[in-house]
Each structure stands twice: as structure tokens, then as C-alpha cells.
Amino acid sequence: MSLPTKFPKNFQLATATAAYQIEGAKNLDGRGFSTWDSIRSENGRIHDNSDPDLSCEGRLKYKEDVALLSKIGVTSYRFSISWSRILPDGTLKTINEDGIQFYRDICLLLRDNGIEPIVTLFHFDMPLSIYDNGTSWLNKENCEHFEKFADLCFQKFGDLVKTWITFNEINMQAWSSVVKIEGELWLCPDRPEIENHEQAPYIAATNMLLTHAKIYRNYQKNYKETQNGLIGITNGGRFCLPASDSPADLDACNRALDWLFNYTIEPILTDSGDFPASMREKLPFLPKFSEEEKKLIKGSTDFLGINYYLSHIVRNLNDGEEPASQSERDAAYAFNEGKWEKICGETWVRYAPDGLFGLLKYVRDKYNNIPVFITENGCMDLVGGEGRKEEEILDDKHRIKFISGHLEAVAKALEEGCNVIGYTLWTLMDNFEWDDGFGVKFGICRVDFDSPDKTRTMKYSAKYYQTFIREFKKHHNLL
């Protein structure tokens, strides 16, 4: 039985992008300034010092991009709606009809090509004016603005969009959206100074969970009956394995899983409606949910999105050890370099399909086999290959190994009864990789950023995925 035929007929094989990473055209449609426009204008902040205006021009080239998606044959396309392109100052004060029309056009084109849209409402970029007023997700007013934005999206796109994701990587976003934290990724402009710095990620997570739940309930109450869509949330997924069988390492490994993965989904997916017990023990300041809030949050998702790139080997802290990141310090654990291949060279990505298999079984057992959509998985071009010829870049064998290894892990998980409903390859094309600028390229299609047309060319991995999907569709008579 070949690999593509191991996936059930209704399984979704997708690829993805995010608005800020591909769109460009920051002044079109009356779009407002976003946090990432600000971050990119900070001198020396983006690792490759790329021009703050450089982009794939996805806003202008969307017709070509949908044609590319159709050529690859994906069943679904995950993209995000830029909050600033619809509401330039983040609030309902000004609604940009041109921005709305743009996303409707994409959805209509996708529909004409038989591709299901999967829409993320928040993928790391917030309208700058509200960020400035109130410290991102620490500010409850911003949460209300986001709820209104989500409601507007349901009104304007709900006839065409049947799968919604409220937050991309709520766990990562909570860690790094409010203040720059030493040792963590930075997803926020370098301001404002927050006094209770060490509490900020947990307060942000609390606010975002409540916001997600309110959006979910609003959809159930006002839109579900007529639109009949699904609402999910995406969590960054890293599996953790203990460095040894010692009870101390096993405990540390469980705490790491709580801090890195469980804390933003356990309140939604378990009866407790609360953060993991280990967090309650260690963090006296952790915000408390009222009984009413717990009721609101519990069960507020139709599926769990998981982005998966790596796993970790975890150990207990040695006496007197002070790890660099706040998460390790708060939860008292540390990472050991793992057994996994650095498939792209010296980067943070690891080839750990067994970790994905482990994580899927963990979710099956811990979270009542909630439907799981893998909303991202992929790897970058080989690093250290500067000066490589075009042909060598396109011949991305390591990425084909990465993708097929993870698809095999998903097939194995399906055999073990895990409720996986879809797989998404990150990403359709080389694009703006946040702090790394354009120096790190995750695309299955290459973008020639020097050409005026930003020409897209399928890498071999895109062709592999195309063949894979064709075989899957043929097997199920979907062609």
C-alpha cells in the first residue's frame, strides 16, 4: 500500500502562508500600519537587514498564487486575513471595503479551483495603533477589538469560509507578543516597558484564551446555523522526551510539556477548564478563571491545530543552574541536544517524525481524541549553501525526506486511531521569515526576489507533494 493511499478520502492535504509574510502592498486598500511594519523599521532588528518593503507581493499576485496551488493540487489552503488591511486602526471605526473585497476574491478563486480556504484570524501581526495604546494581549480592550474583527470576518466571509482558526500558535504568541523576553523569540516591537515582566506571558495567555472562547461562542450563537463552519485554534507543538528514566527527569519532562504545549489548550480541552496543575503549583500569581469563565472556555474548539517542527530531550535542572529562557526557569527544566538529525544544517529545526507520532498519540490519550489538523510542518532550505546554483536550490532532497517522513508518521498515527483530519505544508513559497528576514527560506516554491515579477518556481518538494496528492486523489476517485 503506497503512502498516499493510507489517508482517508476526506483527509485534507494543504499548504499555508500568513498575510504579513507574503502580502507586501502595505499601503494598498487603505491598510493600516502593523506591529511588524514597525519591527522591520527598527535598525538592525531583522537578521538579514532586508529592505523593509521587500516581499513576495502576494497581495498583487494572488491570482498567480491560486493557479500555483491548483497546479500542486492541494485540497485546502491556509492563509491569514490581515487585521490591519480590514481595520486600519484595529477598531470598527474604519472598515476597508477594498481589503474585504481582496480576501473575498481569493476565497472565490479558491472555490472556482476546488480548494477549501482555511482562514487564520491572527497570525502574529496586530494593528500598531492599538498595540501602542495598550500593550498587545495584556490589554482587555484589544481583546474586544479582536472579537469584533472576528465577528466582522464571519459576516463578510462566512458564506465562503468553513474552517476558521482564531490564533496561530497561541502558546508562542503569549510568550513573546507583549515584551521582549531574553532567551525567547521576539514577536513584538521593542516597547512598551512592562513592569511585571515575568507575569506578562501568563496574563496574555489568559486573555487570549478568553478571547478565543468568546469568538467561538459568538460563532455558535450567531453564525453556526447558517454558515455551518468549524472553529479551531492552533498551538505550537513540540513533543518532549525525558533525558533518562530518573523520576526527576520524568517530572521535568512533564513540566516542559505543560509549559511548551499544554498550558494554552488544557483549559479548553479538559474538564478542569484550567491551566495545568504543575503551573498552578509553581506560579502563585497565575490568573484565576472564574467558574463562569471556565464554562466559557471548556470545549470551545471544534478541532486542534498543531504546528510541528521539532521535539526536545528534557532534563531536570542541575543545582544552581540558571537557564536562559523564562519558560525553563519558571518550570525548572533544561534541554539536552537530542538524537535528531539537523536536516537543514545548523538551525533550530530537527528531523523528528517520531516526535510527531508521539505527540499525536499524547493528544489522543490526554485530550479525548479531539480532531487534530496539522496546520504547519516543513523545513528551510539547507543553510550554509550560499552561492549555490539555482538548480541545486530547487533540488531540495532534504525537504522531500522531511515531508515524507512526517506524512509517514501521520499515517502511522491514523492506524493507531489518532483523529488527524489534515496535514499542512509550511509554506507555499519562500517568504518573510520574521526575525530571520529572507535569509531563511521555508518555501516549497522558490521566489526570485531579484526579479521584478518575483517569479515563483516549484522546487522538487512541490513536485513531490503534487505527485503525492495526485495519487491520493486517484485512489479515492477525486480527480
Ligand code: BGC
Ligand atoms: C509560524 C510561521 C513561521 C514558521 C517557521 C511558525 O511558528 O507560524 O509563521 O514562518 O513557524 O518559522
